[in-house]
Amino acid sequence: MKNPNIVILGAGYGGIITAVKLQKSLGVNEANVTLVNKHSYHYQTTWLHENAAGTLHHDHTRIPIKDVINTSKINFVQDTVTEIKPSEKRVMLENGDLMYDYLVIGLGYEAATFGIPGLKEHAFTIGSINSARLIRQHIEYNFAKYNNEADKKEERLNLVVGGAGFTGIEFVGELANRVPQLCREYDIPREKVRIINVEAAPSALPGFDPELVEYAMNSLEGRGVEFKIGAMIKEVTENKLVFEKDEQREEIPTNTVVWAAGVRGNSLVEQAGFESNRGRTPVSDDLRPAGHDDVFIVGDCALLINEETERPYPPTAQIAIQMAEQTADNLTKLVKGDKHLEPFTPDLKGTVASLGHKDAIGVVFNDKKLFGWSASAMKKVIDNRYLLKLGGPGLVLKKGKLNFFQ
Amino acid sequence: MKNPNIVILGAGYGGIITAVKLQKSLGVNEANVTLVNKHSYHYQTTWLHENAAGTLHHDHTRIPIKDVINTSKINFVQDTVTEIKPSEKRVMLENGDLMYDYLVIGLGYEAATFGIPGLKEHAFTIGSINSARLIRQHIEYNFAKYNNEADKKEERLNLVVGGAGFTGIEFVGELANRVPQLCREYDIPREKVRIINVEAAPSALPGFDPELVEYAMNSLEGRGVEFKIGAMIKEVTENKLVFEKDEQREEIPTNTVVWAAGVRGNSLVEQAGFESNRGRTPVSDDLRPAGHDDVFIVGDCALLINEETERPYPPTAQIAIQMAEQTADNLTKLVKGDKHLEPFTPDLKGTVASLGHKDAIGVVFNDKKLFGWSASAMKKVIDNRYLLKLGGPGLVLKKGKLNFFQ
Known part of the structure; x- marks a missing residue:
């Protein structure tokens, strides 16, 4: 049996934490994990307002991906996603395309x-x-x-x-x-x-x-x-x-x-055909959209209702990070053959x-x-x-x- | 006999050095010296290219006038000169005017x-x-x-x-x-x-x-x-x-x-009616224009021929500073009643x-x-x-x- 291909789109809070956890929980002989990101660096979105005002230099806010990802365990592809094709299990990039067995979408927000x-x-x-x-x-x-x-x-x-x-x-x-x-x-x-x-x-x-x-x-x-x-x-x-x-x-x-x-989820998510509301796709409690068992959505593109307040969880770094940790755990289970996924339980x-x-x-x-x-x-x-x-x-x-x- | 009014226009190399030397050589009971400048600071023109490139901060290049001028000895007026009227012995400023007995013009260059x-x-x-x-x-x-x-x-x-x-x-x-x-x-x-x-x-x-x-x-x-x-x-x-x-x-x-x-002297000099070539006025060896014994011109607005090369001395900081020193000496003589002025002899x-x-x-x-x-x-x-x-x-x-x- 071939190793499954896990493709992670985006190295924001959701994507990078998924990758960092997977590099600890999965061996190179168990899965091929590929992280795709437009830039060679991760950045802390929650600090950008300081860079914009000029009170903090942006080099403080960004972190080279290779400083936190071990590229002998995780492939890193610096490219821009242009299309997600769930029916073909394929992601189109500006300079190439990638096939996946499991996809993690962490593409973040756009201005609304x-x-x-x-x-x-x-x-x-x-x-x-x-x-x-x-x-x-x-x-x-x-x-x-x-x-x-x-x-x-x-x-x-x-x-x-x-x-x-x-x-x-x-x-x-x-x-x-x-x-x-x-x-x-x-x-x-x-x-x-x-x-x-x-x-x-x-x-x-x-x-x-x-x-x-x-x-x-x-x-x-x-x-x-x-x-x-x-x-x-x-x-x-x-x-x-x-x-x-x-x-x-x-x-x-x-x-x-x-x-x-105002922010909304990434337009690529709705263009891919996932049900969505302003680029946010409703996901089950294991963070998968209905009918797509091979796709996880973490962070701002995921729409999940907080049952206590009956409103969606906000698109915050805290939630994205926790979603990513849960997703990495669940992917590890799937790769190791355990189909019983744990639900995401946010700890606010x-x-x-x-x-x-x-x-x-x-x-x-x-x-x-x-x-x-x-x-x-x-x-x-x-x-x-x-x-x-x-x-x-x-x-x-x-x-x-x-x-x-x- | 009233103390003569000495008005110095511009706090570039020529103007500021004239003022600094006069504050040492003349007592407050001998003359009223007034320095007029657009800004509250002097700056080193020869360093501006570094500020423009961004290799040196401009605060390094400028010096508050009050750091080098003792304002209990020299009046400082922060204003912009709009016109020189030699026939009236008067200088018009944006917010006032000044009468002079002796005028020192150190108004610097403009782009040509x-x-x-x-x-x-x-x-x-x-x-x-x-x-x-x-x-x-x-x-x-x-x-x-x-x-x-x-x-x-x-x-x-x-x-x-x-x-x-x-x-x-x-x-x-x-x-x-x-x-x-x-x-x-x-x-x-x-x-x-x-x-x-x-x-x-x-x-x-x-x-x-x-x-x-x-x-x-x-x-x-x-x-x-x-x-x-x-x-x-x-x-x-x-x-x-x-x-x-x-x-x-x-x-x-x-x-x-x-x-x-390309640079030229300040247009105000030609507008004042002094003979001039691109804003540079020919001066005698004591730095006075013909027919104006009460006016000294120092720095970029002065046109003086170097007899060795038969070409005008260039508009450099070095020349402006030396002209200013000579002018301060000659003004001191005039104020003290000595009409015998020394000629400017540059030391290149x-x-x-x-x-x-x-x-x-x-x-x-x-x-x-x-x-x-x-x-x-x-x-x-x-x-x-x-x-x-x-x-x-x-x-x-x-x-x-x-x-x-x-």
Whole structure:
């Protein structure tokens, strides 16, 4: 009997953890495991907002795949997936194709722009190392231009973030730290620069405890962030954003709109013919879509209902990592001939949102609320535990957030 | 008798050294000395190419005026000169005007674009802290954009420098050091990036010893600089440069053209009615224009013929500093009632052109040629001696180039 081919698509949280666990649980004589990824590196999506603001260098956020994958055990193919063909058990790449016996889809998210005119064309999204450093450079370039032009264009200094959810709030927190540095660098008075957060829902951080939301907004407003809550973005152009609030239209002159208000699963998943809702495919509790026993979906492309809340589990790193661990266990069973798969049982440890380097809010350990330094420290502990899982203590020392007291 | 008003326009090499010397040689009861400058800082024009390339931060290049001027002895007015009215002995500023008894004009250079179509609109010039950091950011932004765009635009990675004179050569030397860093930062293969120097004259570094020119070109070509010598720039647009060489036209796709091939004196000087040639006013050997005994011109706006070579002294920092020292001495005499002024006698110590951090060429001490590390070290010695003159040992420690062995 030939060794089964296991193909893992994507080296985000879901894909890379699946691969790292499989390289421990399966021998090279048991299966051929191949990890496919567009870049030669894995990156921590949850840190990209810091790279985009310019408060953390992107080399801190990315990790060469070969640093955590033993390529004598796992094949690594650097290529871009163009199509998944489940009926042929085949994946098409830009420069080749791969046959699989088992497929793990960990292709992550895309921005969902909900048809808002101009958003797709003119707004930035924080989706990758490349897009994050472009945002950083775009902001800096506009500060440099503003400083140097005779006819000062205020749209260069109005930084607008669409969405006050988790990512939007974390990003404005970093911007609030970054802007004073940029003002010093480019000799621009701080009061000329606006950081504006536009949120359609009636509250920032929908779903968070109101006390934490208030703490977060106070912290951010204290550092100069303006909130437009209950404000629907109507249009984005090259140099303005239009929103409507209380039936009034308002325009903000800006050439920097960062859209952090909606994500969807990867389009390749729906193009492959899997049932899906915005690129998220309903999966059974062993993370397989109905009718596809050879396919596992982990992370943002998987749609699984939390029975307690009757809502889907959110597309977070925490869930993706746990899905990946379960999938690696189940694949190991299948390869070893055990058809009895274990269900995915998430262990929700809480959520901490950073508000910039020294501040954060969160809920951990069954509804314990955290604020300020303790929340910020907890956030770093969570990040470091992930690195420990991914690459051991060496990786924590190399890429960890060890600046607890700075 | 009232104390005479001495007004110094510009805090470049000429203006600031005049002010620093006067604050030592004249008491507050002898004259009112006022220094006018657009910015709150002096900067070293000869280092700007490093700021523009991104190899040196501009804060290293600029020095707060209040760090070297004692404002209990010298008035400092931060404003922009809009007009000089010699007949009224008055200087108009954007936000006021000043009467003078003696005027020192140290207004520096502007780019001369010789009517080449598109050059003024689309090329950058290295003229100030603001314009230098804009060039740095422009280059970085284009690297970031190139990395992130699906349809890669090669004009983003072709860096064209117009002119292989002193400044042009020093700038491509810095770019040759900077580009590999940028390639690492933005994941771009080095071979995709071109650094192209276009020079109309039949040789690079016209006027330099041919052996030094050859050394310089070899050093730069070895680090990937392409030279187009004897090539006339015909046109610059938003995304290309056209030149003609050997009666052939050639186009380079580029959105980064830095013009380093021509300077002229400040236009305000000719607008004031002084006789002038490209903004440089002929001055007698005591640096006063004919018919204006109350005006001294130092630095790039002064046109003085070197009788040995029968050519004008070049607009260099070295000459500007020596002119300023002589002018401060002569003003001191005038204020103290001595009408017998001393002539300016330049002491040419040589010239060293940097080719990047570790390399340089130069001629010093009566035609001694220098290459490589020794020339590079000499360049730093010259820079540090200037700082010593300007602000004493403390300033050398703070802003000096002390990295001889790195």
